Amino acid sequence: MKARSDRTRSAVRKAIVVALLFAAFLAGYMLKSSLQADHVHGAPADANKPAIPQKWYCSMHPQIIRDGPGKCPICGMALVPMPSDLTANAAPRQLAVSEESAKLMDIVTSPVERKFVTAEIRMVGKIDYDETRVKDITAWVPGRIDRLYVDFTGIRVNKGDHMVYLYSQQLLEDQQALLAAVEAEKTVKPDSNSFLDKLKFANADAVRKRLQLRGLTDEQIGDIEKAGKTVDHITIYAPIGGIVIDKHKAEGSWVDTGMPIFTIADLSQLWVKLDAYESDMTWLRYGQEVEFTTEAYPGEAFKGRISFIDPVLSAKTRTVKLRVNVANSDGKLKPEMFVRAIVRAQVAQGGTVMDPEMAGKWICPMHPSVVKTQKGACDICGMDLVTTESLGYVKVDTPNEAPIVIPASAALITGKRAVVYVKLPGTEKPTFEGREVVLGPRAGDYYIVRSGLAEGESVVTNGSFKIDSALQIQAKPSMMNPQDQNTPTSHYEHSH
Numbered sequence: 001m002k003a004r005s006d007r008t009r010s011a012v013r014k015a016i017v018v019a020l021l022f023a024a025f026l027a028g029y030m031l032k033s034s035l036q037a038d039h040v041h042g043a044p045a046d047a048n049k050p051a052i053p054q055k056w057y058c059s060m061h062p063q064i065i066r067d068g069p070g071k072c073p074i075c076g077m078a079l080v081p082m083p084s085d086l087t088a089n090a091a092p093r094q095l096a097v098s099e100e101s102a103k104l105m106d107i108v109t110s111p112v113e114r115k116f117v118t119a120e121i122r123m124v125g126k127i128d129y130d131e132t133r134v135k136d137i138t139a140w141v142p143g144r145i146d147r148l149y150v151d152f153t154g155i156r157v158n159k160g161d162h163m164v165y166l167y168s169q170q171l172l173e174d175q176q177a178l179l180a181a182v183e184a185e186k187t188v189k190p191d192s193n194s195f196l197d198k199l200k201f202a203n204a205d206a207v208r209k210r211l212q213l214r215g216l217t218d219e220q221i222g223d224i225e226k227a228g229k230t231v232d233h234i235t236i237y238a239p240i241g242g243i244v245i246d247k248h249k250a251e252g253s254w255v256d257t258g259m260p261i262f263t264i265a266d267l268s269q270l271w272v273k274l275d276a277y278e279s280d281m282t283w284l285r286y287g288q289e290v291e292f293t294t295e296a297y298p299g300e301a302f303k304g305r306i307s308f309i310d311p312v313l314s315a316k317t318r319t320v321k322l323r324v325n326v327a328n329s330d331g332k333l334k335p336e337m338f339v340r341a342i343v344r345a346q347v348a349q350g351g352t353v354m355d356p357e358m359a360g361k362w363i364c365p366m367h368p369s370v371v372k373t374q375k376g377a378c379d380i381c382g383m384d385l386v387t388t389e390s391l392g393y394v395k396v397d398t399p400n401e402a403p404i405v406i407p408a409s410a411a412l413i414t415g416k417r418a419v420v421y422v423k424l425p426g427t428e429k430p431t432f433e434g435r436e437v438v439l440g441p442r443a444g445d446y447y448i449v450r451s452g453l454a455e456g457e458s459v460v461t462n463g464s465f466k467i468d469s470a471l472q473i474q475a476k477p478s479m480m481n482p483q484d485q486n487t488p489t490s491h492y493e494h495s496h
Helices: 002-041 099-104 169-186 195-213 218-227 278-283 464-473 491-495
Strands: 094-096 108-111 117-129 134-138 143-148 162-167 233-237 242-247 260-265 269-277 289-294 302-309 319-327 338-347 404-407 418-423 431-443 446-451 458-462
Touching (some): 117 278, 117 319, 143 169, 162 260, 169 195, 169 218, 195 218, 418 464, 431 464
Antiparallel strands (some): 117 269, 117 338, 143 162, 302 319, 431 446
């Protein structure tokens, strides 16, 4: 009996403990539900104040905003309640968020600054002969080619090497006239001043000049006079050193005056012909240094200077032809090689190119390698030198001459307009305002700013699209809307 009583008391105690635990669990659950409801719906501080509709957004993609809970259509994450600070911005083009929301949206800003930036213009092209160093060996008198000392192309020759052995009847006649004139000179008395004697000397000089025009050297003419007899052949010599790139005639061929027999190219100096895009022309200047590489010598850079910029744009390729003079004393570079080139231009205000090595100097408009510190004439062609400033160069001595620039990632470009989001100073919460700006050309990782921003302001470089998306969700003007529009306008409304 006693044992049964003990078991009854034990069962009662267990029932009481279970009841107490259940009551505690129920109370905790109700309290938790109440706190969650207060967090989600917000405890009204003022009963008369209208409640703000709750929005839900994706923490990874803040532009995804919904009226209720759900999943992000991009990443599949569960949407979370949006803090009220993302839905209560009064200014038309401003978005104010909390510090936590700004971190969540991964917003990064950079200062608007004055600095010299470098534009890198990349081009492709190929190597070609320097046209000024290509010469034809031609027949100076009509005749027959009895021997070609160079009988195949590709051979290297030096200036003055014998190239052609030519028979000419006309040359024989001129030599006979020379010998007759020389014999006539011998009959003139040393102290004679008569007109006929002077005419004899003039006649001999005229025949010598004619033979020079036929291609004979002074030494050959002197040998003919000393020997007192004519020669029936003339030897034609190489006018320059280089490579024989073309052979126009064979032995036994008859040629007239002026007919080419060989073509020689001096490869110690070459041209690199490049194609520059129309949009890159603002950075290119005559005389600029160009660096390029070839497939044959990977890792080795060659340098030259721009010697010509085509004044006409190609209608088919929308590119401009550039020509670069390149020294090739070691013979590594070969015509028809493909090259990849780059020009680095430092940009100053007004789109001018800053190059301290070129500014304030004088340059030849035909030969960019001739640069002098004062006015004068070209050592090669004799043309008057021109100032480098007239070709678009400038020497900048003060930082105030540097252009105002922003990182390229800060600009949202819609075609005709460019918008940046500026972080406003002196606000309680991080506040961002959309602003239209006028941009100049892009220089590397920066855009030059023509107007719309001041030095020292901060622009958003990461998160601009998230800010813009939030503004669009709130039916506020964004990058897609011009400044004079406060609400979005559809294509249909524009068309009708």
